[in-house]
Amino acid sequence: MKISCFVALTLVMAGCGNADYQKTKSGLLYKIHRKGQNKKVLPGQFVKLHYRAMIGDSVLIDTYQRIPAYGQYDTSTKNVHDFVDFLGEMNIGDSVVFIRNVDTMQKRGYLMYNESFKQGGTIKGYITVLGAFRTQEALMKDQEQESAKEKVREIAAMEQFLKEKNVTGYVKTPGGVFIKLHSQGAGVKVDSGMLVSVNYTGALKNGTKFDSNVDSAFGHPSAFEFVAKGNGVIPGWDEAIVYLNKGAKATLYIPAMLAYGPNAQGEKLPAFSDLVFDIEVMDVRPNMPKPAGPAADPHGH
Template sequence: MMKGKAGLFLLMTAIIVASCGKTSYKKTPGGMPYKLYAGKDTQKVMAGNIIKLTVTQKLNDSVLFTTDNGLPVYLMVGQQEPQPYDVSELWTSLKLGDSLVATQMVDTFLKRAPDRLPPSFKKGDRIFTHLKVQGIFANDSLARLDEDKARKEFAANESKAIEKIIADKKISTVKTPSGAFMEILTPGTGPVADTGNFVTVNYTGSFLNGEKFDSNVDSTFGHPGAYSYNAGMGEMIKGFDEAVLMMQKGAKIRVYVPSSLGYGSSGKPPKIKPNEHLMFEIELVDIKDKMPQQPMNNMPQIQVQPKN
């Protein structure tokens, strides 16, 4: 759960500064340094509760994960044994409204399990976790009600943000089933792609300010040439994939993808930040029943991240 912006980080930093001298670092039984900033509520976290958290996790100064401008994290306490040198050691020490700042040295993880760390984690690096307990629920049903409400509000806010951009540009769009926005640039004349088809596409991915982050038609990104994948099978981010499944062969579109249909709270470092909306120009070149051959180095940046 701790996997899925700077605002929360700055807020927590302000808390630290304001509390300077009042709260010192302690250590968990597993040796992890942390600071606890007590809220005003008295409701305690207990084993079996589901807690609602806002979280920002950073590697040095780089954001790894954040719920800022995104969805909160919900997790069950006591479902797994607390791990040493981990925030899970502290769950039952927290109360509603409490904030926590934890520091972990990458060196410690390198000693314990060097093969399990991402290549970007280097000796001497630090992981900073800032979190706040926003809710405590006695059972899964109550937590799901709250989470469903949060998801609906989040989706509505994401749609509003993109709808404003579309309105400002005075363009006409259609929605994909999950809520990406498609602008038809050139209508196609061939068949419509279907789930399980192998589709071949040309694409350019950009941020909403127009800055490109990936393309297979721009050689500066290092993988020119049409790209093929199995449509509707989870190989690509959802907003991209849904748009392709609404295209006819030969069509060209521009699709505006809310972060929840892109890379969500984790982003795709170092290029795509957490909770960032994206835009793709896509041409559907071909549709086949079997996977066509393509160069091994022609791998895009828009594939979904591996599921853990």
Template sequence: MLLQRTFLSLAVTAGVLSLASCNKDGEFKKTKSGIEYKIFKKDGSGYSYRSENAEADTAAYKARIGKIMTAHIEYRTSKDSVLQSSRKNMFGFPTFIQLQPVANKGTELEALSLLQPGDSGVFRFNVDSMFVRNTGQPAPPQVKKMGTTLTFFVKAVELMDEAKAKTVSEQMRPQIQAKIKQQATAQLAKDDQQLQDYIKKNNLTAQKDTSGVYYVVTQPGTGPKPKTGQLVSVKYKGSLLSGKVFDTSEKAPNNGKPVDFPIGVGGVIPGWDRVIPLLNKGSKATLLIPSGLAYGARGAGADIPADSPLRFDVELVDVKAAPPQPAGPSAADIQRQIEAMQQQQQAQGGR
């Protein structure tokens, strides 16, 4: 749970949202690989159900391999809860998907191969079957407890070559960055209010780091403070502000032993990298971390919802020397690289 903020990515609008109502129209068909599907084609201002059977990996699809499809994508559980939405993650912009040969049938890639630009599709997968085909392993328990099926909504927007896709993505980038900054500022203010309310409710006397993390030293240590790159050993318990514990070093695989990691190099969530160096070896502390310095808008699986400020009770057990770094290239290696580059340049100049 402590490693750099991650979220299980199962692959990789008004369109996708309208598909929720499309889902009620027509009947699901089924591919030979077991995907249940409905496909709708653009029809004026709406969509009409495509009654003919769709086939994957056709000559028409093979002609599109290597091109980029822009699309809005949404995953929903069998209980119709939104698990992941590209429209939300991309602030309304479509996501980019490079079309690949359909090596594994019964996966999202096969579903995408059934769509033409402008089409919308609803695809229902058996979770275990999809994971086996994607990874060779059954779905993990945290996914299976969300239901036995997963529904994949896709609004295929446009097909383009790599050059155009690069141009379009470069045009989108500053707009997305501006929205990310705007959202992060608003979320930080919201998180800060939640943390202040939590501190007041629990009668804590907390200090605030410039990053926005609050911390309470409950037992001062007398040892050195860790420096960037040094290896630290930390015991911890992580919980939501509701009090629900989502992770602890007391459980497997640590079984009460501290976790070791280099501090200040991005190996853990940013809130830890900011505050652990403020503690002396032997210290115990409570860290109250805003969501942007924890797992952010993605959350972490079923245990940590999106945009969740977190509490960590930690003990800095030990501070050790920085682990050895891989040796860099020798002077002889560098000289050989320079000579090779010079030879390449001379060869190109003689053409």
């Protein structure tokens, strides 16, 4: 992923001043705060950074308390009206405030005017360069370490949430899913590779529903089928489902890194959403492979 992809997440902030700012050829304003160790970000390096974007006083995205963003510094894209235009001037450890012009972005086809991206508006972002890596392998190792730290934070936060909500008697799986069992069920126990049918309702921790197959408002009333431990669902479901039997009813409390992590799923599921699922196991049965069809004729006859 090119580092310029991160900037698509920014949103409008009107009325930003430009005192002491430098300007790129495309008109982007930026102001670097020198705190680094005189180690420049070099072309081709993989960069680790924190990033924040706001609309007015509202924070729309903020990695400063989450997993940093990663990407490759690609100097072949210049004069593109984003922070890659001045990244080469920054040292590792430096921070920057930058302001983009909505009209310029609209003319270049980066966005369309709407209630957020208003004509004459500006976009404000904040970046801190945390590190740089020569190889993708080094980047991936660092990313794995940061993901592990984030998961630990989320599990601790979920435990605090359950305490505040007076939820007791739950089971905590080794991976960090919290299962509140309402009834165990008397049927077959779920095991790896078995085909499971469930009814479910998913919500955020604030109670806002985002999906359900028992609520007609979501328009898909059929039971949901998946293979247990088959990687066909979010990791939190695979982690929890083998604790249940046919007929079981339970609530699953799933930290974000065991759901969709930093990846937003439309407007209903922002990045780093912890999820709560009420589920009922409707059926558990062997996953019988489908009969193979006629063998294809390699000669096309």
